[in-house]
Amino acid sequence: MLQARGLTKRYGGLLALDRVSFELHPGEIVGYLGPNGSGKSTTVNLVVGLLEPSAGAISLNGISLSDDPVAYKRHIGYVPEEPYLYTHLTAGEYLMLVGRMRRMSETELEERVSKLLGLFQLHDSRYRTMSAYSKGMRQRVLLAAALLHNPDLLVLDEPFSGLDVNAGLLFRALLVLLAAQGKMVLFSTHRFDMVERLCSRVVILSAGRLVAEQRVPDMDRDGAGSLEEIFVRVTRQPDFTPVAREILETIGGR
């Protein structure tokens, strides 16, 4: 189980995250929603251990991130929002690098890399460096690298951006099966449709604070409305129609 307690992050005088707490249980896919600047990416960076919290604690299956970051990170797979990769490597080389850094056995690693390249439709491009890959292909490499060591927790930051239809469908099916196997998935996104289809629970953040947490299947039953309606309400999103009108007027439309 992933436990985040009282997570707070300050950048100088700016409070990016204010005492956020949530849990993630085995078999759960949790959608993590929030407008830009709400602290979503900060939370993701804290959960994967790339940032240190100013206050609060995170633990995974009883392993505290602050006490034993190495053991903690061993159980995490991460797909960042922007596909930052060493693009002078081929996909296979990148996966080999990550696998060896995670000290996987060589036989197992080679077998998995070869299979994953095929399954993620990267086999035909295996001799090309990733500098020539599309964003979707790079996302697939990142997902393969995140899954390579069979992690307990998968943290995905906008995983569907840039993916083509087929890869998107594969991604969705994969997440469902991973959850069915008891894996945890933390899924930061702007896409309400994906959250409604995939997630068992949703956590909504606004201005660095947790403003809503709800089980997705219960939303209709509770009469809370659609996810989009809940989001607009709890994050106090303004009506954008006047802004849209103003944009049209600015460019000379009617």
Next chain:
Amino acid sequence: MTALRERPSYHLTRHFFHGLFDLGFLSDAGADSFTRMIVGCCVAFLTFGLLLVRLFAVKYANLAVLRDPELYKQASLADDAFLIAVPMWIVAFVAVLVGHSLFPDETDFRVLMGLPVSRRLVFGTKLLALAFFAGLFIVAAHVALMPLSVLLSMGTWVDHAWPVQWAAYGAASLVASGFSLMAVIAVHGLLMLAAPRGRLLAASAALRSVMICVLVISLPLVLWLPGQARAFANGPSWLYFAPPAWFLGVERWLLGDDSRAHFIRLAQLAAFGVALAVGFAAGSYIFLYRRFDRVMLRPSQGDAQSAGRFAWNPWKRPVGSRPVFAAIRTFTLVTLRRSVLHQGILVALWAAGAGLVVNSLMATDLAGWLANGGTVSVGLMASVIWAPFALMFVASLAVRMALAVPIEPRANWVFRMTEQNDARTDQLEAAVHIVRRLGALVPIAIIAPLQWLVLGRDAIGVVAVALLFGWLLVEILMKDWARIPFTCSYIPGKGFVPQTILTGFLSFVTFTTAGAALARFSVTGRPASFALNVLLFAGVVALRRHNLNKRSGTPLAFEDQLPTEVNPLRLS
């Protein structure tokens, strides 16, 4: 002015011009530091120009005392060639460094062709930016050398009035610098058009490294020109292979000097060379202009696949029980092989060391000994013994520096995610291993056959001492190393630059002198030399154990820091 600034051509030229200075891998702090370093280098170059005036003024005062016009004129010819060669070298070097930006590339194609700008505008502004960029260096080099060129034009036995003499030099030197630029563009253009797209990156990296290597090694030859006064007067065959001599021919032709026939032939060679370089450079540009889309979008998969199938694959090497060590070692080797920037840094500095060694061996007439045999001179023996130490020192620094420069700092999250305390030593040792191999073992391996030729069996003792010293050097250089290669941000010129240069120079002198002295002593076979070597070995082993212990507890660095000491010399 306002109208000019509103034109797309103004903005595009500005964009391309700034792009030529963009190294891409520096953080904001690193870019600031780099700018300071560049300003420092420019000031140093201008100071060097003024220092040359002082040196040459003394030289010509002494020549004037001899009252021999022929000697004076011969020296003047050699110095004119030197003054032509320096800006040529600078322009060529800078053009090679920005080789990736000499032509509109795939990014330009994809970004700019989607905008309502014509292809003519893209190519025109690219050329204009390139002209401004090259012009900047051509002007800077000529301004720095202007006092010296004026001094030479005003000499006692100069045949023409100094403005005529100076104008002829200026014209010839400007054409020579233009030739340098065109030659580099032509070579890059030919490569870009001829190489398959899948191999273009690797071919371009290799070409740039070769060109940097040739240029750096040729630097001692440029500095050697003022000493070749007689050769310029007599016209030996090697002059026809030295481009600065061609343009000296142009200068003499402009001055109407028909006293020596070889100047006319050199001028003809210059005209042919310029025509060829301009022809190929312009041809490449025109070809690319007319087929921009086809060149940029030609399929690459087939090339890459065939290249990949037969290519060297270090990922297949056995990893043993140290997968993390193997991962970092392979990542480092692959990056050095594929990254134009890192290969360029490595090759340029490595070539500087090779240039030093070649210069030293040339000065002791190695070529003459190899051709004619005979007794080995004391100078040649000393030079051959000294060579591996000099090359190791520069090469180890070169490798360390190449590993310190990041390739994509934003991608280093993967190393942060996979960091493991008990693998820390392996992570850092992989970098030490690479520095040891490329910085110490390769130089020794390159020079050992020459040492065997010159020293016979004594070479074994010299190689053994060189191995020990190389090992010691690497352990000292890497004692504070706390990075996975290419993953930490980089701030160049962090220290006080003059102090760094002085420390580096003194370290070089100490290392090479001590190493060569011990090697010479070892050749005598005295018991004391054996004892010294054993002591050195024990010292190196102790240092290594200390470093290994330190590495296991060193946190990895992913952000380079400016030193907290503001005034390292404590002058105030």
